[in-house]
Amino acid sequence: MKIQLKKGLLDICILASLIEEDSYGYKLIQDTKEIVEMSESTLYPILRRLEDNKFLISYTKEHNGRLRKYYKITDKGKQNIYEFLNEWKDMKRIYDFIMERVKNG
Amino acid sequence: MDKKEFLKAISNNLKGFDKSEITEILAYYEEIIADKMENGLTEEDAIASLGNIDDITNEIKVNLVLKRSDKKISNSLKSFIIILGICSSPILLPLGFAFAVLFLSIFIVLFTLIFVFGFTGICVILAVFIHSFSTLSTGGDIASIFIQLGLGLMSSAFLIGLTIELYKAMKLLLNKINRLFLKTIKKKTKKGEEVNA
Numbered sequence: 324m325k326i327q328l329k330k331g332l333l334d335i336c337i338l339a340s341l342i343e344e345d346s347y348g349y350k351l352i353q354d355t356k357e358i359v360e361m362s363e364s365t366l367y368p369i370l371r372r373l374e375d376n377k378f379l380i381s382y383t384k385e386h387n388g389r390l391r392k393y394y395k396i397t398d399k400g401k402q403n404i405y406e407f408l409n410e411w412k413d414m415k416r417i418y419d420f421i422m423e424r425v426k427n428g
Numbered sequence: 429m430d431k432k433e434f435l436k437a438i439s440n441n442l443k444g445f446d447k448s449e450i451t452e453i454l455a456y457y458e459e460i461i462a463d464k465m466e467n468g469l470t471e472e473d474a475i476a477s478l479g480n481i482d483d484i485t486n487e488i489k490v491n492l493v494l495k496r497s498d499k500k501i502s503n504s505l506k507s508f509i510i511i512l513g514i515c516s517s518p519i520l521l522p523l524g525f526a527f528a529v530l531f532l533s534i535f536i537v538l539f540t541l542i543f544v545f546g547f548t549g550i551c552v553i554l555a556v557f558i559h560s561f562s563t564l565s566t567g568g569d570i571a572s573i574f575i576q577l578g579l580g581l582m583s584s585a586f587l588i589g590l591t592i593e594l595y596k597a598m599k600l601l602l603n604k605i606n607r608l609f610l611k612t613i614k615k616k617t618k619k620g621e622e623v624n625a
Contacts, residue, residue: 348456349463363460364484367453368491387466391459 333359334369335407338378341396342404348392370394378403431461434475441485445492453488486514487617494610497603504602511609520613527609531602538598542591549587556580 340346340354348370352361373379378400383390429437435454442450457478464474478484493507508531515524559580560573 347463348460349467363457363478364487367456367488371491387462389459389462391463392455 333361333365334373334378335404337366337369337373338396338400338404341379341394342401345393345395347394351394373400429475430471431458431475434461434478434481437481438485441481442488445489449492482517483617486517486613489514490610490614490617494607494614497607497610504599504606507606508602511606511613514613520616523609523612523616527605531605534601534605535598538594538601542594542598545587545594546591549584549591552580552584552587556584 336355336359337351340351346354348363348366351370352363352366355361370379370381374381374394376399377397379394379396381392381394383392385391435458438457439450439454442453460478461471461474464477465471469477489510493510497507512524512528515521515527556577560577563573563576564570
């Protein structure tokens, strides 16, 4: 099944991937691969937007003799995820309501 | 294509954009290529997996111009030319044509109005002064000259005020049109965002 992701959903997926540990571009794409096929040029503006909104901060660290940019989620970023989850609780209730009618019908 | 050529092509395509922005984009792709190679891809394959350079830079341009128009520092005409450039790819050609027609017709109509009002405003000022001086030199009545001057300056102030407001409205409107088309382009070219199931 191929559906277009709702705007902003991808942003939350990236933020959620940073909750456990800081990460970097390549790894973020790999980590989200199971749910969404994201190209590198799609990820870039998302990271920029999240950083502009102070949902994450970035820092560079040496890796194999080169610099790699790491991203760290901020408290504001975490807050954003919780807000998302709360909003979707209502969505879930609506989904359940519809599902129940369909099943009984 | 090797990494050097790829990065050079990207920065060439983005000429004219903010230097620090370009540096950041190049660093991003350089890091991605290095990580892909570390995970077993050859340099050539790593670069090929990133996709077509024009697609990559067009996506970047759309985002940069949108961001700029968010911050209200956008120059509508400059953005217009960039958007036209993006629309030169075959699938966007009809959209680009519609965009150009809409943008240019609004620009021409408003620009003409602005020019006419502004020009009239300045002419009224000149006319009023010249007329007052000539009346004065032929020994006219001072009081009536002042009334003429006052009325003339008032009407030219009105015309020039109108010109300024129209100019602001034009900037706002053209900026809106730019944003509308950028968002449409974004929707049309969006890929690599499908849910895997």
